[in-house]
Amino acid sequence: MAATLHVLRPTTPTIAGYLRVGHTGHRKLADLHAAGRLPYRRVVFDAAHLAEQLELAKTLKASGCEIVLDPNFAEMATLGRFGSSAIQKLAWANLDRPWEPSDFDRRRNHDAAKAIAEFAVNAGVHAILAPTHLVENVNDAWRTTDLRMCEALRYELDRCGGSDIAVDYQLITTSALLKDAAVRAAFVADIEAMPVENVWLRASGFGATATGAGTRHFIESVRALHGIGRPLIADMAGGFAALGAAAFGAVAGISHGVGQKESFKAADWRKPPTGGGGAAARAYVQELDRYFKEDQLQAIFEAKGGRSRFSCADTSCCTHGGEDMIENGHAHFVTQRHRQLDDLSGVPEDRRASHFLLRHLDPAIRTARHAAKLKIVDDKVLAAVGQAKVRMVRLRDALADLDAKGAGETRSRAPNFRGGTRAVSAVLGR
Incomplete structure (x- = not known):
């Protein structure tokens, strides 16, 4: 009997889709999941809103979804967000004013990191975004503080029973700063040695309404960050602009909400919130x-x-x-x-x-x-x-x-899926 030759083809890496739950709409997502109509397998929850969304998080985790926690630490250093009632309920918030880099020494780093780690362990998440801040220039004092905070969080997770919880680095900056080659090289040098699995890139000026020129600049700039050696996720980025960045290999995944968190504008963080009613359907x-x-x-x-x-x-x-x-x-x-x-x-x-x-x-x-x-x-x-x-x-x-002009020399590595077994609502997910 003649031998049969089987040709094994390499698996094509998928583009990872992360769905941010945000502050509204979680009940609609719960209904979709119950009806088997929520195809996403990677879901991001804000720590500030997890108390009212915990049941959904537990249900999604039980069905095999990967649960990622955003500690909302960056918002605590901004005039426009630190005073939010949801933010101020968190144990690592400052009730008096926005955090400043000078507030943090190594002891304070571990105090905040410990509180965040314990929260993540109690919530039962698979991964947590590192507690970092908006960096608007290469000499920003938050840069070194954020690196120490990332290491402190990994240490505290291991110490309090969260060794199985992954840490992903949040690089929050501006599209303009990313155009600077020296700055990109500094970011690579900063992050490549960090104890993280993925890098989430949130760039002010890039997102669902980005221009053609802006999207091209983003793709060309981000390619230089492949030197970090970790999968890159475009955070708070939606629309054809984000899909294009993924298709061109600049990033390996995109993260956004439904009608929210599809773009990021640093200017919004500088202004006190105006209040007002909810958005129309x-x-x-x-x-x-x-x-x-x-x-x-x-x-x-x-x-x-x-x-x-x-x-x-x-x-x-x-x-x-x-x-x-x-x-x-x-x-x-x-x-x-x-x-x-x-x-x-x-x-x-x-x-x-x-x-x-x-x-x-x-x-x-x-x-x-x-x-x-x-x-x-x-x-x-x-x-x-x-x-x-x-x-x-x-x-x-x-x-x-x-x-x-030809493909870039490198493509972002694909992130590993960190959830559990597949279930009804997640079986077709990314």
């Missing part, structure tokens, strides 16, 4: 890579050809089309974003950039051009559609030129 239109309020979406639907082109035609996502897009906006978004990640993950890494351009951006631009020609009565909605078209065209032009 919005629906994500993936062909335009943006959200619309219910009345705005209705204005598009009422234009001739608008409903047939822009209401969700995927009955496995939205059984009743446009109505479900609005009524079940969370379900629609997580389904469509996960499918974008799933599609890109199924393509070999060396072809992902061109696939993203041809199969994601180009069809979206064609649809956006059609939308810009609709006779939409609401001038503001028509203008928003036109702006979406222009942004995507410029994104396509910038990334097509980058692709034409």
